[in-house]
Amino acid sequence: MTHPTTFGELLEQHEREIFAYALRLTGDRDDADDVYQDTFLAAFRAWPPPRRGTERAWLYKIATNKAIDRSRRTKRFLRLGDLPLAAPERDGVSLADLATAVKALPTGQRAAFVLRKVQGLSYAEVSVALECSEDAARSRVAEAMKKVKEAMR
Amino acid sequence: MSELGVVVAEARERLMQRARREGLETVAYRIVDSPLGPLWIAVGPRGLLNIHYGAEPSPLELRRIVRAYGPGVLPDARRVDPVARELDEYWSGKRHAFDVAVDLSPLTAFQRKVLAVTARVPYGELTTYAKIAHGAGNDRAYRAAAGAIGDNPIPIVVPCHRVVASDGTLGGYAGGLEAKRRLLQLERGAVPPGGWPPAHLSRT
Numbered sequence: 387m388t389h390p391t392t393f394g395e396l397l398e399q400h401e402r403e404i405f406a407y408a409l410r411l412t413g414d415r416d417d418a419d420d421v422y423q424d425t426f427l428a429a430f431r432a433w434p435p436p437r438r439g440t441e442r443a444w445l446y447k448i449a450t451n452k453a454i455d456r457s458r459r460t461k462r463f464l465r466l467g468d469l470p471l472a473a474p475e476r477d478g479v480s481l482a483d484l485a486t487a488v489k490a491l492p493t494g495q496r497a498a499f500v501l502r503k504v505q506g507l508s509y510a511e512v513s514v515a516l517e518c519s520e521d522a523a524r525s526r527v528a529e530a531m532k533k534v535k536e537a538m539r
Numbered sequence: 540m541s542e543l544g545v546v547v548a549e550a551r552e553r554l555m556q557r558a559r560r561e562g563l564e565t566v567a568y569r570i571v572d573s574p575l576g577p578l579w580i581a582v583g584p585r586g587l588l589n590i591h592y593g594a595e596p597s598p599l600e601l602r603r604i605v606r607a608y609g610p611g612v613l614p615d616a617r618r619v620d621p622v623a624r625e626l627d628e629y630w631s632g633k634r635h636a637f638d639v640a641v642d643l644s645p646l647t648a649f650q651r652k653v654l655a656v657t658a659r660v661p662y663g664e665l666t667t668y669a670k671i672a673h674g675a676g677n678d679r680a681y682r683a684a685a686g687a688i689g690d691n692p693i694p695i696v697v698p699c700h701r702v703v704a705s706d707g708t709l710g711g712y713a714g715g716l717e718a719k720r721r722l723l724q725l726e727r728g729a730v731p732p733g734g735w736p737p738a739h740l741s742r743t
Binding site: 391392393394395397398401402405406409415418419422423426427430431433434471472 | 554561568604605
C-alpha cells in the first residue's frame with residue numbers, strides 16, 4: 387500500500403475498514419456513520435499523518451477516541467441491529483463473540499478487543515490506536531478477551 | 540456492491556458534502572468511463588486540472604496538483620460531472636470544442652505557452668510539433684515543445700492528439716498510439732497506414 391499524499395488516497399485506502407470498525411464498536415449504522423465522519427474530518431484537519439507508514443494506526447486512534455467520546459455523550463441502550471453488516475471476517479471470532487464484546491465491555495476495552503481480534507491490527511498498531519505501550523496493549527486485549535469469554539458462558 | 544459497501548458509499552457522500560462546506564476539499568476527482576477505457580479526471584478551483592488515461596492517477600500529476608492546491612484532493616463526482624458530460628458529447632460526435640475552464644497554472648510558463656497554442660488547433664485538423672514551437676514563439680525549441688505536449692496533463696480537451704510529426708506520421712501519445720489513432724479517426728475518419736501525407740497538415 388502506498389503512502390497517501392492526498393485526503394482522497396487516505397480515504398480510499400481505509401474508509402471501509404474504519405467504517406466497519408466504527409460499526410463493530412457501536413453496533414448501529416447511524417452511530418458508525420457519525421464516527422466515520424468525525425474520524426475523517428479530524429484526520430483531514432490534522433493532516434499530515436504524524437509519521438509515514440502509521441496512517442492506518444493513526445486513523446484507528448482517531449476513530450477510537452471519537453467512539454469513546456460519543457459513548458460518553460450519548461449514554462443509552464446499545465442497538466446491535468446493524469452488527470451483522472460488519473460480521474467478523476477472521477477465523478476464531480464469530481458474530482456472537484463480537485455482539486458479546488459490544489454488550490459486555492466498556493468502549494475502551496471493546497476497542498482493544500475489536501482492534502486485535504476483529505480488525506487484525508498488530509500489537510504495535512493497537513498500542514498507537516490506544517495511545518499506550520505495547521505491553522499495556524497486550525494486557526488490555528487479554529483482559530478484554532477474558533471478559534468476553536466469561537460473558538459467553 | 541455488498542450491503543456494507545452501499546452504506547459506506549452513502550457515508551462518503553455525506554462526508555464529501557461536509558468537507559466541501561468546511562473548505563477541506565480543494566480538488567475533486569472522479570473516474571469516468573470512455574470508449575478509450577477509464578479516465579481519472581481532476582477539477583480544481585480554477586478549472587480542469589488533469590485527465591489521465593487509467594483508473595488511477597498519475598503520481599507525477601498528483602504531486603503537481605498537491606504542490607499547487609494542497610492535499611485536499613477528494614473523490615467528488617458532482618464537480619467533475621460537467622467535464623464528463625462534455626466528454627460524452629465529444630465521443631458521440633456532437634461536440635467539437637470544449638467549454639469547461641482548464642487550469643494549466645501548475646505548469647511552467649513554457650509548457651503553458653505550448654499547450655495554449657495546442658488548444659487552438661481546431662477539431663479534425665492536424666498540426667506539427669515544429670508549428671506548435673513556432674506558435675509558442677521559439678522555432679528552435681521543437682523538441683522541448685514535443686516534450687511539453689507529451690506531458691500535457693489535459694489530453695483530449697487540450698487536443699495534443701492533433702499534433703503529429705512533420706512527415707505526417709502520428710508521432711507519440713501519452714495514452715498510447717492506439718488512443719491517438721481512435722481520437723483522430725473520430726474527428727477525421729480512418730487513419731491511413733503511415734499517417735496522413737504532409738499536405739494534410741494545417742498551415743497555421
